[in-house]
Amino acid sequence: MRQLCKGNVAIVKAAIMAGCRTYYGYPITPASEIAEYAALLIPQAGGTFVQAESEVSAINMVYGAASAGERVMTGSSGPGISLMQEGISYLASAELPCVIADIMRSGPGLGNISPEQSDYFAMTKGGGHGCYRNIVLAPSSVQEMASLTMLAFELADKYRNPAVLLADGFVGQMMEPLELEMIEPVIPEKPWAVKGTKETRQNLISSIHLTNDMMEEHIRKLEKKYIAIEAAECRWETYRAEDAEVLLVGYGIISRVLRSTVDLARQHGVKAGLFRPISLWPFPSKALAAAAKNVQKLMVVELSTGQMVEDVRLAVNGQKPVEFYGRMGGNVPSAEECQAELFARMEVLV
8 A cells, every 4th residue: 555654654553463452642742643653543544542741651661562472562751751761771681672753853961853863872882781782773764763663673572672772853754655555464372471361470571680690691691682682683775785985874864865875986986885874773784884895984964963983993902094974953954965075085175
């Protein structure tokens, strides 16, 4: 079924197709349509929508539904995500699968409602307390808002871990054609869940481990899981990178700008290529290092003062110079602007 759809709305439609029947949240621009359409569509699918009194309440409701084995999600933006961080840490420690959509706006503080990519650290480095990881996927189109939402539910259940859909406000708000195929979701059995039945009464879901040795054993168990995720779930794509002499790196809406930048640069005799991380955690470090093997330098472009650039520099391990260009406050650079920055850093005259 082909339709014209807004990115935030595509998340809700895909969540329902993935078997999600439970949504708890609180509206915030530029993510409000997620709650709006969840309130409209999830009850029609036989599910439950609750607008909580705050994001703190919403994420703890998610904890409860996930404990019962439900496919559950929530969504928010910067300030709301900040309020959820303690609950996200609890979910990760209790190994509860859920999906969290973060439609990034400008910050810090209240900032404004325009798009940024400044929640990268908060989501990929664990904005809450303790040793934990979120699975983080970064869509660049309305179609991927749907497909990566469905993937997020699969990965969350597979690894019993929170999965985050991290999109800038541009992707959340724009409208594009969306192709949806009706599928029957495959939801795994969850024998660990607490469902109020005699069979599950002995199950205990908690994030507290009172002795030092118990706590260390639990953290090592989580770390073993994260290592397995890093080995199996890295995702990325490249564009004209095979013969590139300079590699542009960006995610979300910026990756689309950089595709045009690559074409512009090549029209002026510079062999540019693009590396686009799709999974921000696990970050595709090995794939990026391989793509950068024969280039002269890399340039990372973000809607921030530079966050993903740290992971790019770690990936190339000092073997290649890494330049950075960022715009903030809701300003999105054009392909021509990115080309001018690239040429200036390569000392190329247009």
